[in-house]
Amino acid sequence: MTNASSDVAGPRPRDSLGCSVEKLDEDRTIDGGNMTFHRKRSARAPAGRVSTPATGRGYLIGVSASGGHRRRIIREHHSTVHDFEENSIYVRTFSDDYRADLNGSFDFMLLEVSHSALERITDGADIKGVTELNSVAGHADPVLGGMLGALFATVDGQAGRSALFVDQLSAAIGIHLVRQYGNGRGRAAGKGRRLSMRSQSLLKDLAQSRLAGDLTVEELAGICQLSQATFLRAFRETLGKTPHQWLSQQRIEKAIHLLEFTQAPLREIATLCGFSDQSHFTRAFVQAMGATPGVWRRHRQS
Numbered sequence: 621m622t623n624a625s626s627d628v629a630g631p632r633p634r635d636s637l638g639c640s641v642e643k644l645d646e647d648r649t650i651d652g653g654n655m656t657f658h659r660k661r662s663a664r665a666p667a668g669r670v671s672t673p674a675t676g677r678g679y680l681i682g683v684s685a686s687g688g689h690r691r692r693i694i695r696e697h698h699s700t701v702h703d704f705e706e707n708s709i710y711v712r713t714f715s716d717d718y719r720a721d722l723n724g725s726f727d728f729m730l731l732e733v734s735h736s737a738l739e740r741i742t743d744g745a746d747i748k749g750v751t752e753l754n755s756v757a758g759h760a761d762p763v764l765g766g767m768l769g770a771l772f773a774t775v776d777g778q779a780g781r782s783a784l785f786v787d788q789l790s791a792a793i794g795i796h797l798v799r800q801y802g803n804g805r806g807r808a809a810g811k812g813r814r815l816s817m818r819s820q821s822l823l824k825d826l827a828q829s830r831l832a833g834d835l836t837v838e839e840l841a842g843i844c845q846l847s848q849a850t851f852l853r854a855f856r857e858t859l860g861k862t863p864h865q866w867l868s869q870q871r872i873e874k875a876i877h878l879l880e881f882t883q884a885p886l887r888e889i890a891t892l893c894g895f896s897d898q899s900h901f902t903r904a905f906v907q908a909m910g911a912t913p914g915v916w917r918r919h920r921q922s
Contacts, residue, residue, distance in 0.1 A: 637672065637680065637730070650771065652790035653836070654737040658730040659772045665689065665722035677714040678734035679753050681797065683765045684708045685727040693757065694719040702758035707765035710757040711801050729768040731793070741794035742802065744838070744848035749804030753797065761800070767793050783834040785864040791837040791848050815858040819844040827870045831894035837863060871895065872908045879917045886913050 635647075637658075646661035684704040692701045702710070712718060733741070733753075742750040771789050798804070815823075822843050827835065840863060841851035852863075859866055871893045878889045890901035905913045 637670070648772065650786060652731070652771075652786055652793075654733065654741055654794055655790055656732045657768070657771060657790075658732075659685075659728075660730065661685070661727040663725055665691075665724055665726040670718070670720045670722060672714065672718045674717050675714045676735070678732065678738065680712055680714060680730060680732055681753075681764075681801075682710050682728045682730045683761065683768055685729055685765070685769065686725065688725040689727070690723045692721045692723075694721070700757070704758060705760070707760050707762045708758050709761040709764060710759075711753050712755055712757075713752070729765075729772060731768070733794070733797070738798070742798050742804070744791065744841075745795040745798045746847050746849045747798050747802060747804050750798050750802035752803050753801045754803060756801065764793065764796055764800075767796070782864060782867075784836070784867055787836045787838075788852070788863050791852065795849050795852075813850060813854040813857065815844060815854050820858070824870065827867055828874065831867075831871050831874055832891065833894070835863075835867065868904060869908075872905065875901065875905060875913065876909075876916075879913055880920050889913070 643664075644660055644662050644666075646659055648659045650657040684706060687705040687708075689704040689708075690701065691704070692699050702708075704710075738750070738753070742748075767789055771786065771793075823840060826840075826843060837848050837852065840855075841848045844851055844854075846854065855861075855863060855866075861869070875889055875893045878884055878892065884892070886901065887898045890898045893901065895901035895904065902912055905911075905916070909916055911919070
């Protein structure tokens with residue numbers, strides 16, 4: 621009787637990854653430029669078999685955000701069963717037909733990367749000869765799990781992320797993927813590389829002129845004439861911060877100048893300094909300076 625009812629109701633709606641989209645507790649997507657990220661969570665695995673026909677879409681990488689998931693991957697002449705604990709990863713190519721039965725809970729962070737994007741990532745990662753990612757299933761990768769967790773984490777109950785934060789994490793994730801799962805050979809990581817004073821000056825001038833705009837790691841690295849991988853290492857070694865943290869500092873410094881030497885309203889300062897709204901400005905300012913912008917201004921001008 622249950623089967624008959626299902627037949628009458630028709631097939632369950634499925635997403636682009638072949639999973640049933642019914643009763644998902646969380647279903648989010650973030651565009652990371654070279655990659656598209658998904659977070660899909662449900663107390664129970666999506667109903668029915670996951671099935672995707674072979675296409676040229678590239679690769680799908682999934683990381684389990686918690687344990688309790690099992691899947692049977694069905695191949696032409698055999699099948700394999702994999703138990704996924706927290707930070708267990710799988711890498712699969714869309715060029716193969718994929719069929720799997722899912723059981724238990726389902727809490728995965730996923731990313732899609734096309735073949736052309738993989739080529740761009742490889743160039744930025746100082747890796748030579750990567751033409752594909754190797755398929756794995758059930759391996760632990762806490763580094764990737766941590767980066768994806770940071771990407772999807774909420775702050776003050778909000779899931780919004782600045783464009784530069786998403787871009788720098790996307791770049792770091794891409795570099796990690798090609799180094800860990802690519803079929804090429806990477807160059808030895810440069811040691812002791814630091815940004816020149818000229819590069820630091822160029823970066824600061826660009827940031828100050830674009831506090832309200834979007835900056836990318838590719839653009840920042842290009843100014844310094846470095847690959848993305850080398851730039852990110854040199855940036856952290858020189859300044860002790862990520863590009864996102866550094867840009868936030870530039871915004872606060874600009875806000876401090878406007879608060880002390882102008883009578884511009886807080887809402888206007890928030891806009892001029894690139895904050896999404898006055899509330900965002902206040903939270904960031906309190907975190908950096910220990911007081912709200914209004915209290916800080918009254919104290920400085922009293």
